[in-house]
Amino acid sequence: MARLTVNGKALEVTADPSTPLLWVIREQVGLTGTKYGCGVAQCGACTVHLDGAAVRSCMMPVAGAEGKQITTIEGLAGGSALHKVQQAWFDHEVPQCGYCQSGMIMAVAALLKDKPKPTDADINAGITNICRCGTFQQVREAIHAAAKA
Ligand code: FES
Numbered sequence: 001m002a003r004l005t006v007n008g009k010a011l012e013v014t015a016d017p018s019t020p021l022l023w024v025i026r027e028q029v030g031l032t033g034t035k036y037g038c039g040v041a042q043c044g045a046c047t048v049h050l051d052g053a054a055v056r057s058c059m060m061p062v063a064g065a066e067g068k069q070i071t072t073i074e075g076l077a078g079g080s081a082l083h084k085v086q087q088a089w090f091d092h093e094v095p096q097c098g099y100c101q102s103g104m105i106m107a108v109a110a111l112l113k114d115k116p117k118p119t120d121a122d123i124n125a126g127i128t129n130i131c132r133c134g135t136f137q138q139v140r141e142a143i144h145a146a147a148k149a
């Protein structure tokens with residue numbers, strides 16, 4: 001049994017403590033916006049926030065998320081308006097297939113909390129998510145736009 005808080009909602013799930021948080025979020029909580037890509041913390045498709053920090057949930061045991069605020073792409077906006085990163089993604093038509101994009105957006109939202117006006121070097125260092133469609137240039141433009149919003 002694990003007690004979690006996901007997008008502000010307290011819930012209990014039955015899972016082995018070592019189960020990756022990704023699978024608990026997708027299969028038990030039923031929030032499928034968080035994606036599985038590599039399973040070894042390399043691609044970033046599974047990025048969620050734990051107490052506001054970006055983590056790769058495929059390698060995070062669910063036990064490590066107990067007592068923390070878990071935020072997924074479904075809870076990022078926190079209301080009817082889009083989060084500024086989502087709005088910038090929309091305005092700059094960033095996604096191609098879209099598979100990597102929820103993780104990308106979550107990573108960028110966390111970066112902007114730490115560095116509200118990131119330089120290209122900050123982006124290179126902070127956003128290491130992989131996009132097989134090659135949206136990196138649009139991602140960079142949208143990050144700069146979100147930083148100005
Ligand atoms: S699925 Fe977690 S980093 Fe790739």
Ligand code: FES
Pocket residue numbers: 095096097098099100101130131132133134135
């Ligand atoms: S938009 Fe297709 S993998 Fe990134």
